[in-house]
Amino acid sequence: MPVTTIDGRQVHVNDEGFLTEPSEWDEELGQALAAQIGIDMGDEHWKAIRFLRSDFPEQGETATLRRVSTQGGIPIKQLFALFPQKPAKKMAYVAGLPKPAGCV
Numbered sequence: 001m002p003v004t005t006i007d008g009r010q011v012h013v014n015d016e017g018f019l020t021e022p023s024e025w026d027e028e029l030g031q032a033l034a035a036q037i038g039i040d041m042g043d044e045h046w047k048a049i050r051f052l053r054s055d056f057p058e059q060g061e062t063a064t065l066r067r068v069s070t071q072g073g074i075p076i077k078q079l080f081a082l083f084p085q086k087p088a089k090k091m092a093y094v095a096g097l098p099k100p101a102g103c104v
Helices: 027-036 043-059 065-072 076-082 087-095
Strands: 003-006 009-012
Touching (some): 027 043, 043 076, 065 087, 076 087
């Protein structure tokens, strides 16, 4: 797996730049990842990211938008406002998790 430096830290990533070792992630790194894709993190952003991080170990995969909405309590419309254009992919990237199944 390729290694890259983000915010002064070396992390393992895949060819698309997604972290391959979720244990390397923390909120400081999440902040840096968000900045790289032009997202200024606020409380609502962190609510979605923290849901993804807590849900991942239980499910074994990154939650879909529908799951974040129904289980995380964040309306899909709001997720599109928080993470424009490709919210599932952007949330997974910021959360240091694999892309959800079905994302191209």
